[in-house]
Amino acid sequence: CGFHLRGDYLLSDELQTLYVSSSDVHGELTRLVKQHLSRNQVNVLKHRNTQAPELRIMSDQLDRRTLSVFENGQVAEYELIYTVNYQLRFAAKDGDPIEEPQNFRFELNRDYQDDPNLAPAKSRELSLLLSEMRQSAADKILRDMARIQR
């Protein structure tokens, strides 16, 4: 019924080599994006140069929205809203001025049950959920880049 194995993320050949920058250089999302890129045979440069495109992680922010509350009004369940803003600037063709970067933004949501009696355990669970959301965010950035044209 028409299904076929997903082809490689054929990143346009301009994106085979790129530099990844971020305001939080060692932040978990930036590290995961670099890892995902190298696993898909992209050469991630150590230093920025205008000949190579640049992927910049602008911000990744976790917000919470209350979904349900305990009798005493304290929060029982939250909706975690993880928002990522990133920018992709293609390499400047020789002679042309540096290109305007394209901006992208997306959100991932997860439910999370809180419990004030178990603060350390719940904060550990929150870190686990955050890491899992960052894994899928890094994967989504890669899949989005496969569709971006100059």
Next chain:
Amino acid sequence: AKKDLTQEITIKSKRQSADLKNKIASYLDDVSISQGTISIVADIVQVYSGIDSNTKEKSDTYLAKGQPAIFKQALEDGSLITLQANEIKYQPDLHIITVSGNAQVKQAGSKVTGETITYNTLSEKLEAISRNDDSVTTILQPLK
């Protein structure tokens, strides 16, 4: 300037014709008229000599046509004024020049274009009026 009017008028052209009955003298093809610092260049110039009704003085009217016809004169301060248009009417005794048909008047500090422009050679004042929806355009240069 004023003393131009006392000067003698000379007219050159390739062809001439005269209509004595109506007292109209016509000069055709590369016509040029000069009187002191005044000079007129046009394709055709008709000179209507008439008598001013109240002063009983001789008052001629020069009607020049060209693509465009051009009138030049030096002003008191020595700068030049150039009027050009499809049709120039010069009445020396009334000190009035009227240009019409994409008329343009250029002076040292300004350039005026419009449908009809009148210029008084005595007061050195020009007035431009536009008809219906077109408008008068003036470009003023800053004082050097």
Next chain:
Amino acid sequence: SATENSETHSESAEFTQQCAIPVFSPMISDAPQITDDSINITSKYASIEKDQVANFNGGVILLDKSQTIKADQLAFDRSLMTFNAQGNIHYQNQSIDILASELYASKKDKKSTMLDAAYQLYGNPGHGSADQLEISAQKGLSLLDSTFTTCIGENPDWQIKASEIIISADGSEGEAYHAQVRLFDTPILYLPYFTFPVSKQRKSGFLYPKIGSSSNSGVEIEIPYYWNIAPNIDATITPHYMSKRGTQLKTELRYLSGLQNGSINFEYLNKDNELSANSDARYLTRFQHVGTFSDNFRAYVDYTTISDDNYLIDIGSNQYNANDAYLYQVGELAYFGEQWQTTIKLQDFEVLGNHQSSYKTLPHVEISAQEPFKLFSQQNLSGQFEFNSELTSFQAQSDDQVSANRYHVEAGVSFPISTPAWFLTSEFKLMHTYYQQDNIQAGSTLSETVNRTLPKVRFHGGINFDRNINLFDNDYTQTIEPQIQYLYIPEKNQSNIGLYDTTKLQDDFNGLFRDKSFSGLDRVASANQYTWGVTSRVLDQSNLEVFRLSIGRIQYLSTSNTVDALFESNNNNLQSSVAASLFYRLNHKWQISSDIQYNTDESFTNKSQAAVNYQIDKYNSVQLNHRYARNVSDSSLEQMSLLANFAINKDWAFVGRLTQDLKEQRSIESYLWNTI
């Protein structure tokens, strides 16, 4: 790593009125571009005398290099290079647009003066009127007997009326002399002199005031003052008047240097008139910092102290959500080498309300390393040695609580193979944990020292199938992503270990493929199970998920028979609840999402939620959701909530949440904040 910048949008985020920034279009669209100093005037009538004095009237339009003027009549004196115009003056340059009755301008000293003018700044909401208005190259714009406001509308909510207002030449700063700040046309503040920001540039001065009211604090007025201390440091000082409580002072200091940035927030209310019982100050301070330094180091701090448990509910703060139950106090320093990383973290919590006091972790040290290696050299099958270790010392906060030091090591080898079409991760790990526990209460099953060694074997694979489909005549990609995992961890009785940072993880669909069912390390669930799951998505051309359905379940190959408070006795049925989740985006406004964990063996729902989300625009949305949880902090919960944040009209917004507890048939809380 620790929770990072998880600051929250406060539930009562006021809907600050955004006056749309009007941008006026040029008066004459096809105006000739004048580059030299000439002046181009079009009119019905023009006269020039002696090439010096010119008069124009009839729809006069004057254009020069920097400005455009329309008037009924205009007189120009070339020798003095001055002109003055009368009648329906409309003046425009690239930073301002003015209507006036009279204008006098001198090109020589580059100054134009206009009488009874109304002005509008370009690309900036600032506008107002002035009896006399003067534009000069050096002095900028000066307005005598004038008004300035940034809100549109005939009678703007607030405006500044002053004998003189000067807006600097670069259009960034405004100064007002003998000024009144008027609110709904009643003067509320007189200031002999003050400056205010005109453009978006960071300029010290007052920001737009916020006015609102709430059931907790009565009428609330905030007038924030922004202080641009230095290019990389600024502060916002906000007196926050509350009719029922008094005036609170909120200050936020932000700094930025190199790759480091952070902020200090301090909210202080000297005396809360609403509280008769005690009169001590109520405050909240929060210090946040994130930064990278000398290339490989990363620092992260999020520390909050608060005066009392009800501060957030009574007064509220834009740092935290009114219903937050605990606040973070964490400091972390991390080093990232090429092959190895280490993190040192200190963590505690400010728990609000009478709950079990939580453990302080002073310190928590993580060291992890990876070393890739090639397997059978010629194949490109590459594996990776992995080493993760944690040392954590849990300090009790109450004397009947156990405290412990925990050393944990997880080492082994993994083979992560991932291509877009399929992935297979196989892991062979050995986990060893050593506990030193003291202050063990009499009769408890805990022991002084514990050693726990457990191997872990995990195979997790998946295949991605795609196909292009066409629905409602646009193209989509539909995917089918089956996944399967086998996990083996032998069983071990761990009742001699206390619970420090461990609790049962949520078993929704995302949790099915984890290698642990508990957070933290104090319990390692035994496993001899395989998990199957399948997800089908529909993605539009820009990779946006339009539809997603996932379903999966864990099949247990052997049952665990250890008795432990935390282990939910799956009383030897052979499969977990079925976990399914659905997401459907009808269009960019309507979205439906639902999750369920259904126990087929005993046919009851463990947990379910369904939500319909209507996104009015970027900021405003309404959500109706129904939630059921069979066991939340050992009580069941069934609630229907309406979450809303939308503007009723340009001045009023409804931000609130109505929760109806279906179990006890009463509304737990409704929360309303209307603001102008």
